[in-house]
Amino acid sequence: MSASGPGLLVAVDIGGTKTALAVAAPDPGGPEPYLARHRFPTPPTAGGVLDALLPAAHRLVAGRPVSGIGVSFGGHVSLDTPPALRSLHVPGWEQVPLATEMERALGAPVLVANDAEAAARGEHACIPPGQREIDLAYLTISTGVGGALLLRGRPHRGRNGLAGEVGHIRLRDTGACSCGGQGHLEAFASGPAIARAAAEAVRRDPTDPTALRARLDRDGALTARDVDAAARGGDPLAAAVLAEAGELVGQASAMIGLLLDPDVILVGGGVSQSGDAFWEPLRAAVRADVLRHVLVRPALLGPDSALRGALELAADAARGAGELRQPAAVAP
Ligand SMILES: [Zn+2]
Structure with a gap:
């Protein structure tokens, strides 16, 4: 048995x-x-x-x-x-x-x-046995922004279950968050936040030839997936919106790096499937902010x-x- x-x-x-x-x-x-x-x-x-x-x-x-x-x-x-x-x-x-x-x-x-803790544990289960005694931080960038910590391979929830709630780290002075706070990571990096920022940028400059304009005119709204698709096609407005989100996720990752010095930071959730327009500024922000190397990589199992x-x-x-x-x- x-x-x-x-x-x-x-x-x-x-x-x-x-x-x-x-x-x-x-x-x-x-x-x-x-x-x-x-x-x-x-x-x-x-x-x-x-x-x-x-x-x-x-x-x-x-x-x-x-x-x-x-x-x-x-x-x-x-x-x-x-x-x-x-x-x-x-x-x-x-x-x-x-x-x-x-x-x-x-x-x-x-x-x-x-779901963030479960996803962290799912990713951890894919690490070969014998190498699982690691410190792992998991960020999910999706409809919301969340996270979880595994210390020596075990979940660390904290006194009130708040450990790893990176979505509500304050990185800017303004920007309304779903929690009622201002300037939190989630207000800039979640899928809906990316979609909203792109729609605002399109409307702000009627002369910008962005590929997103036709989509916005047709549907009345955008999705983060639309923004990623346009950025992959070389659209500068879409790339700039994703870059801001990626940079802020990178800044939050750098904070985690300095606070915990984990073996790896994994970034999952739908937005993490975005291309270089998201990932390059993310990695650059980690490199700029951290004194030594922190390994940040996409989650393996996706959804x-x-x-x-x-x-x-x-x-x-x-x-x-x-x-x-x-x-x-x-x-x-
Ligand atoms: Zn918040």
Whole structure:
């Protein structure tokens, strides 16, 4: 019998737009250890997510025993047991006891982490065994900007679960952030912030021949993907907008470098898929600000990092099954 017990591991990644789940044998290894996977658009309410998730999990498990469940949650996860959840994109999680319901439905202990920590753990799981005792900082540049720290390979959440919340580091005097603050990294580097900055730049100068103008006139708005596509085509306005975002991510990375001196800083999330217009200023800002070399590189697994990390959480849940299981939570 393996250390994780005999049952399957179930991994779930609940994002703002997509929910993914997968099952794997105990002691998963490598980037793609799944026996089966399933994905569906995230329903608009928390209750709807649970109603879609439980039958999908039962189908993948197909009656086999489950030894642990891990959930990556795209929102705030409190440090309580079971954790309280809150999402800016999907309302109602405050009233839905996700961990308790999943534990009851599948008969196995559940661990939940926010998506940045799960993604960090997913990336970490791809490092060869024997080299995992490292300090790793993970930044996600997506609809929001978040991050997580693994110290000696283990998550470091801090006293209030705020460790690694780089999106709200203040780098400028002004610039409204989603949290209500001013000048935070997220207000400049998130996908929506990049799209908004590009649209403002296009409207500010009606004579600029940017390729984004036709797209903005047609759709009424831009996406960060539009900006990246235009920058890859050599559009100077698009490149300048991405460069500002990249430079600020680089400045935040340099701060992390000076504070923690980690072995590596990984940058993931949709915006990290952008091209040189984003990455060159990012790397230049790190080089300019840091006294010695800090390794900053793109995350390896792209959109699959969080699901892979949820599988690590499931393995942890299985290993700690005795202590984690709450009798009240599994009563019929
Ligand atoms: Zn903020």
